[in-house]
Amino acid sequence: MSATVSDKLLAWYDSHARALPWRAPPGAPRPDPYRVWLSEVMLQQTTVAAVIPFFEKFTATWPSVGALAAAPEEDVMAAWAGLGYYSRARNLVKCARVIAEQGGFPETEAELRKLPGLGAYTAAAVAAIAFGQRAVVVDANVERVVSRLFAIRDPLPGSRPAIRAATETITPDERAGDFAQAMMDLGASLCTARDAKCLLCPLSAECRARSEGNPLELPVKAKKKARPSRTGTAFWIERDEKVWLVKRPGTGMLGGMRALPDDGWSARGDGHGEAPVSGAWKAGGVVRHGFTHFDIELGVAVHAGERPTPNGEGEWWPVHAIEDAGLPTLFAKAARLVLAKRD
DNA sequence: GATCCGTGGCG
DNA sequence: TCGCCAAGGAT
DSSP states (O other), X not given: OHHHHHHHHHXXXXXXXXXXXXXXXXXXXXXXXXXXXXXXXHTTTSOHHHHHHHHHHHHHHOOSHHHHHHSOXXXXXXXXXXXXXXXXXXXXXXXXXHHHHHTSOOXXXXXXXXXXXXXXXXXXHHHHHHHOOOOOOOOHHHHHHHHHHTTOXXXXXTTHHHHHHHHHHHOOSSOHHHHHHHHHHHHHHTBOSSOBOGGGOTTGGGOHHHHHSOGGGOSOBOOOOOOOEEEEEEEXXXXXXXXXXXXXXXXXXXXXXXXXXXXXXXXXXXXXXXXXXXXXXXXXXXXXXXXXXXXXXXXXXXXXXXXXXXXXXXXXXXXGGGGGSOOOHHHHHHHHHHHHHHO
């Protein structure tokens, strides 16, 4: 059974693999480990379509892990702005510097797992795809495909050990990297969360969910908690055609990112409403944004006084270049709102 | 194990 | 409109 599944899947992959910028061209040897690692980190909880432009920008700016290691962290954070989960960018820089210092990527799953930002999934994926190691690669696609293939009906995340054990039985000794990518292509194109194109699937004859009932019922997942709604305020403080930006603390939400000053709102509670500068303020409108665990309704207050002098750390950023500041999406929305109302 | 951490697309 | 979802990791 195991040989049958992987053989069928690899044969399908050989004719149906997606052409993606981090994959080696057909017939080429293994892909560049730097590009594999970078793409895998970007792809954590992030769709292929969202990653591609960021991947192209990063590899054009920093063509090697050495170039990335030498980059100012601030530049990398700004380049990551809009992609989300910003701890990935901080760990990306840390990891690049460790690798540069070590003279290259480690090639085993266990050594890769020690690097910042590489968990069980990414370490296995890089070991298999970039270095040809046999590694059991389990991501959300594999969880879904394997849950259906083996009719694993226990709900996630409790079923993860069983899913991993089942994946182990079908992972081939050779081409484990192609096998992993084939599972992900299958999960992205045929065996998706809301659809199952079983008539096109190379594994339909082996699929227990298909023979036993409706594949769309799997995997079963625990229900998620409702997201709270928060309110807060961001402050637009301008002087000499420059706007005051702060750098958020290195850990926590939007950690290490440039931002507009705000009133301390968070996932846990609303903002206190107090401005960082005295003087007159006018309402600049409201933006709404959804984070993973809460929604925020953010009022934008625009300073209406003369030559404000903010307290604390920050920098004056040219208003005309605000799109280059590397603001995360919520603050980018707020900035666009202010500038749009001005016209 | 549970929680925190972004964003955009989809039905 | 809205809940779900995506090549997860760190704590």
